[in-house]
Amino acid sequence: xxxxxxVKQSLDVQELRVDQDTGKIYIxxxxxxxxxxxxxxxxEAVRLKEKFxxxxxxxxLSTWGASGKRQKEAREALTRVLAMGLDGAMLITGExxxxxxxxMIAKALAQEIRDKFGLVLAAEGSEDNFSxxxxxxxAAELGWPYVAYAxxxxxxGDYVKVTRSLEDFExxxKVKLPAVISVxxxxxxxxxxxxxxxVKAKKKPMDQKDFSPPVEPKLTIRExxxxxxxxxxxxxxxxxxxxxxxxxxxxKEEGVL
Amino acid sequence: MKVLAFSHSMDLALELVSAGRELGDVSLLVTSxxxxxxxxxxxxxxxxxxxxxDSGDQEGLVExxxxxxxxxxxxxxxxxxxxRELVGQVAHRLGASSAVDVSSLSxxxxxxVVERMTFxxxxxxxxEMGLPAVISVxxxxxxPPEEGKPSVREVGxxxxxxxxxxxxxKEKPKVGVPLDKAEIVVAxxxxxxxxxxxxxxxxxxxxxxxxxxxxxPLAADLKWMEEEVWIGISGVRIAPKLxxxxxxxxxxxxxxxxxxxxxxxxxxTDSKAPIFEQADYGVVMDLYEFLPVLTKKLKEIKGx
Numbered sequence: 172x173x174x175x176x177x178v179k180q181s182l183d184v185q186e187l188r189v190d191q192d193t194g195k196i197y198i199x200x201x202x203x204x205x206x207x208x209x210x211x212x213x214x215e216a217v218r219l220k221e222k223f224x225x226x227x228x229x230x231x232l233s234t235w236g237a238s239g240k241r242q243k244e245a246r247e248a249l250t251r252v253l254a255m256g257l258d259g260a261m262l263i264t265g266e267x268x269x270x271x272x273x274x275m276i277a278k279a280l281a282q283e284i285r286d287k288f289g290l291v292l293a294a295e296g297s298e299d300n301f302s303x304x305x306x307x308x309x310a311a312e313l314g315w316p317y318v319a320y321a322x323x324x325x326x327x328g329d330y331v332k333v334t335r336s337l338e339d340f341e342x343x344x345k346v347k348l349p350a351v352i353s354v355x356x357x358x359x360x361x362x363x364x365x366x367x368x369x370v371k372a373k374k375k376p377m378d379q380k381d382f383s384p385p386v387e388p389k390l391t392i393r394e395x396x397x398x399x400x401x402x403x404x405x406x407x408x409x410x411x412x413x414x415x416x417x418x419x420x421x422x423k424e425e426g427v428l
Numbered sequence: 429m430k431v432l433a434f435s436h437s438m439d440l441a442l443e444l445v446s447a448g449r450e451l452g453d454v455s456l457l458v459t460s461x462x463x464x465x466x467x468x469x470x471x472x473x474x475x476x477x478x479x480x481x482d483s484g485d486q487e488g489l490v491e492x493x494x495x496x497x498x499x500x501x502x503x504x505x506x507x508x509x510x511x512r513e514l515v516g517q518v519a520h521r522l523g524a525s526s527a528v529d530v531s532s533l534s535x536x537x538x539x540x541v542v543e544r545m546t547f548x549x550x551x552x553x554x555x556e557m558g559l560p561a562v563i564s565v566x567x568x569x570x571x572p573p574e575e576g577k578p579s580v581r582e583v584g585x586x587x588x589x590x591x592x593x594x595x596x597x598k599e600k601p602k603v604g605v606p607l608d609k610a611e612i613v614v615a616x617x618x619x620x621x622x623x624x625x626x627x628x629x630x631x632x633x634x635x636x637x638x639x640x641x642x643x644x645p646l647a648a649d650l651k652w653m654e655e656e657v658w659i660g661i662s663g664v665r666i667a668p669k670l671x672x673x674x675x676x677x678x679x680x681x682x683x684x685x686x687x688x689x690x691x692x693x694x695x696x697t698d699s700k701a702p703i704f705e706q707a708d709y710g711v712v713m714d715l716y717e718f719l720p721v722l723t724k725k726l727k728e729i730k731g732x
Binding site: 182184185187189196208272273274277295296298299300301302303304305306307308310311312315316317318319320332336337338339340341342343344345346347350355356357360389390391392393394395396397398400402403404405406407411412414415416418419421422425427428 | 486487490508510512514515517521523525528529541545546547548549550551552553554555557558591592593595596597598600612636644655661670679687690692693699704706708710717722729
């Protein structure tokens with residue numbers, strides 16, 4: 172059974188600069204990368220492949236336009252997951268993808284997955300938007316079952332046994348393949364590739380494919396705003412005793428003690 | 429506008445009814461295991477009771493909600509994990525637009541306009557959605573409605589080919605007061621050198637009548653604490669009146685989870701840690717020196 176891992180080219184939100192005063196969000200200046208939880212999905216795909224055979228391939232649909240910088244980052248992100256042990260990668264780019272919502276992107280990705288893979292692994296949410304909508308939509312598009320928030324996956328013949336973490340409950344389900352499963356960060360600890368693996372990853376097959384919008388999007392982003400979080404940012408000075416007293420006084424005045 | 433709502437939790441279902449009333453009449457779907465809610469639900473126009481479906485049947489729910497949704501412009505679901513799992517699936521079945529964790533919703537010129545947090549809490553996206561739309565609503569943003577008795581109508585269950593079978597499970601250990609409902613939270617990070625040292629935080633929380641939460645590394649990587657107390661965008665988002673962050677640097681994923689806190693105190697040895705940007709009061713000190721003194725002084729005041 173071959174496994175597809177969904178890897179999104181996400182904005183590195185840690186590096187994203189926003190200006191509280193002007194409300195400007197410096198999206199173009201921030202780098203992009205594969206999301207942290209997608210490294211968990213990759214790790215799980217590699218482990219399953221090592222144990223049960225088959226190939227594991229990364230799929231990425233870049234929504235950042237055709238600029239050289241973003242294309243380079245997309246290939247770097249894919250090289251990162253290839254170095255962890257995936258067999259190959261596919262990068263889909265082209266005009267119109269930047270307007271893509273999860274409806275459009277699920278339709279486009281399904282074309283590359285149907286009849287080719289038996290299992291799709293994804294992150295419970297992407298690094299930059301964290302909606303978790305794409306794997307659910309992809310499952311619906313393919314007509315496959317969908318299980319989210321996996322913390323353990325075992326293949327048993329035509330089924331996978333999935334343990335998943337809900338708020339107050341840990342549930343174990345048996346799912347008929349083919350299926351789409353999203354994972355959480357607790358599922359494993361992603362391996363850190365050695366330099367030699369990174370060098371080798373650059374030689375692994377990376378298919379490029381042109382994107383053409385299969386449908387029009389159902390959702391558009393009208394505006395991005397910077398949230399107003401007003402914090403006082405008062406530094407309490409003094410030695411330990413003084414600082415504790417000053418803090419208690421301040422909290423009393425705030426009315427929270 | 430007609431709104432269909434469903435949640436696995438009654439508290440969240442009531443919040444959905446309130447959110448839906450901003451758009452129009454709300455029908456709340458209630459499954460067999462939820463039949464007891466009927467006398468407690470207020471504010472919905474009607475309750476759709478499906479006696480042949482249990483809320484634990486994910487595939488059945490996707491089919492049932494998608495089938496009923498044809499009569500509605502908007503489907504509202506909850507932003508808990510079971511709710512979020514449904515949103516994309518139902519939306520795609522309907523060819524509908526979708527959004528999760530929305531904090532506000534309104535109608536402008538025939539389009540639904542919602543706001544939601546994105547970029548790890550650094551931005552709010554204002555999104556225009558075509559109808560029909562399937563949306564999950566952020567927890568705690570809408571107060572349960574206080575009046576209006578709904579009528580009850582029974583609906584049948586669709587036949588579903590089941591490919592997911594629940595074969596086991598267990599309740600997670602309870603953590604006392606849930607973090608997202610706590611008034612006072614002490615959040616701990618990697619500044620604690622070993623698990624036993626967390627007692628400094630528990631002692632502080634005890635004297636304040638609060639609960640202890642953790643950053644991702646402590647809960648997920650080191651497993652010092654239960655996942656349920658992991659604060660952040662993929663964990664719990666909290667809104668206490670007082671949050672004391674101890675030994676955490678303030679990574680974006682964590683920062684997004686504490687934005688709604690009223691007063692934030694940060695204790696960290698590194699004066700350049702981003703957490704001080706997110707705090708009202710900063711104490712640049714070793715937590716091992718500061719916490720015992722703070723706890724002792726608070727005990728004196730509280731007469732303990």
